[in-house]
Amino acid sequence: MKTTEVYILGGFLGSGKTTLLRNILKQESETGRKVAVLLNELGSISVDSGLIGDEVPLKELFDGCICCTIQDKLEVQLHELLTENDLDAVYIETTGAAHPVEVLDGIMSPLFAKRLEYKGIITVVDLMRWRDREGLSPQLRKLLAEQIHHADFILLNKADLVSEMEAAQLIYSIQALNKDAVCLLTEYAAISLTSLQHMQRKRHNGHKKLDVQDHLHLSAVVHTFEGSVKQTDFEDWLRSLPETVYRMKGYISFTHSQYPHLFQYSYGMPMYMNEMIKMPLNIVIIGERLDKGIMIGQLEALEVKANQ
Numbered sequence: 682m683k684t685t686e687v688y689i690l691g692g693f694l695g696s697g698k699t700t701l702l703r704n705i706l707k708q709e710s711e712t713g714r715k716v717a718v719l720l721n722e723l724g725s726i727s728v729d730s731g732l733i734g735d736e737v738p739l740k741e742l743f744d745g746c747i748c749c750t751i752q753d754k755l756e757v758q759l760h761e762l763l764t765e766n767d768l769d770a771v772y773i774e775t776t777g778a779a780h781p782v783e784v785l786d787g788i789m790s791p792l793f794a795k796r797l798e799y800k801g802i803i804t805v806v807d808l809m810r811w812r813d814r815e816g817l818s819p820q821l822r823k824l825l826a827e828q829i830h831h832a833d834f835i836l837l838n839k840a841d842l843v844s845e846m847e848a849a850q851l852i853y854s855i856q857a858l859n860k861d862a863v864c865l866l867t868e869y870a871a872i873s874l875t876s877l878q879h880m881q882r883k884r885h886n887g888h889k890k891l892d893v894q895d896h897l898h899l900s901a902v903v904h905t906f907e908g909s910v911k912q913t914d915f916e917d918w919l920r921s922l923p924e925t926v927y928r929m930k931g932y933i934s935f936t937h938s939q940y941p942h943l944f945q946y947s948y949g950m951p952m953y954m955n956e957m958i959k960m961p962l963n964i965v966i967i968g969e970r971l972d973k974g975i976m977i978g979q980l981e982a983l984e985v986k987a988n989q
């Protein structure tokens with residue numbers, strides 16, 4: 682099955698996300714890959730869509746930001762893009778107000794997550810705004826810090842507007858929030874596509890060999906159950922999870938019921954809803970530094986136990 686690469690472009694309002702997107706799309710069109718863009722604008726008029734070439738399939742999500750009102754819409758739009766087009770990559774430009782965990786949650790549907798190859802989060806930072814961050818409200822400062830913390834690749838953009846000395850101090854303060862992301866100083870978000878495609882977190886903990894998924898700070902693990910599990914065992918497993926598992930969702934079949942349950946988990950709380958039809962038993966787990974092998978092994982063990 683062909684998978685589609687997914688890149689999330691985040692960063693504060695006006696930091697240079699659209700400039701970056703135009704840059705990337707220009708390079709993608711030169712390589713001949715088939716790509717699509719999902720735009721999420723605050724408000725109901727899109728200014729940015731005019732800036733992107735006609736040949737790129739484009740979906741826009743209006744009225745609200747990904748992190749709150751339209752998560753479901755995002756899922757639908759992405760599904761449509763994937764089914765209508767045979768895509769190599771999808772770029773998702775989020776509003777500056779979006780939290781990375783919510784965006785990842787919004788795109789990793791249990792119904793098609795296996796067709797996606799989540800490549801990571803690219804955060805564009807406006808260096809001048811970051812320099813003057815003390816003037817922002819505490820909430821905005823926190824959001825900026827979260828966008829930096831969860832990024833896999835950070836563009837320290839608008840380098841032309843700060844002095845070299847300032848840039849050095851700003852890089853230092855950004856790396857203090859995220860030691861692993863690749864940081865690049867840019868003007869007009871000028872970076873090469875290849876550097877993004879090879880986006881990998883720097884390994885700072887020595888020689889441990891990690892697979893590609895493990896390089897990502899925030900990641901999504903997708904598992905397909907073959908059959909049912911016991912609800913009590915499953916809930917014991919949930920209680921054993923670290924706090925860095927932020928979200929889970931999917932369909933799960935319990936030994937005591939005929940149809941699967943829609944399962945959602947956030948902030949340590951599970952929620953179930955009865956489904957009236959058979960659904961593919963996929964579950965998506967979103968968190969920081971997830972060990973894919975261990976998680977899948979634990980879920981498989983639950984199934985084995987239920988069959989004993």
Ligand SMILES: Nc1nc2c(ncn2[C@@H]2O[C@H](COP(=O)(O)OP(=O)(O)OP(=O)(O)O)[C@@H](O)[C@H]2O)c(=O)[nH]1
Binds near residue numbers: 694700838867
């Ligand atoms: N001086 C300078 N201006 C830049 C740079 N990068 C982008 N800009 C300008 O900054 C403005 C905002 O850039 P956009 O790419 O639209 O930013 P955005 O993050 O998409 O903005 P929103 O969609 O409003 O969140 C535009 O006028 C860009 O031309 C840069 O490196 N230096």
